[in-house]
Amino acid sequence: MGLLTLGTPLSWNETVPYVDYIKEHGIAQFIALYHRLKGREGDQLKWGDEIEYTIVKFDDDAKKVGALN
Structure with a gap:
């Protein structure tokens, strides 16, 4: 992760449509x-x-x- 200098972070609810993409690319990385x-x-x-x-x-x-735990 780096410093976000352009744009604004998404809220938790706004990220929901991207969950599968994030998981797949995170695993690949x-x-x-x-x-x-x-x-x-x-x-x-x-x-x-x-x-x-x-x-x-x-x-x-x-x-x-x-x-x-």
Whole structure:
């Protein structure tokens, strides 16, 4: 994400028609970045760098995945 300098952000309701597009392109961007950077090692995190993660639990029997609390 970057600083929005042109235009205005959409409200939550205004984004609804674009949800599928956002999901598809977000996944495609993640996969492309993963393949490009998967071998990268030794980076030093700098102030302002972010690492986001979610811890999930797999229920193989019920075929469900959920976020842990």
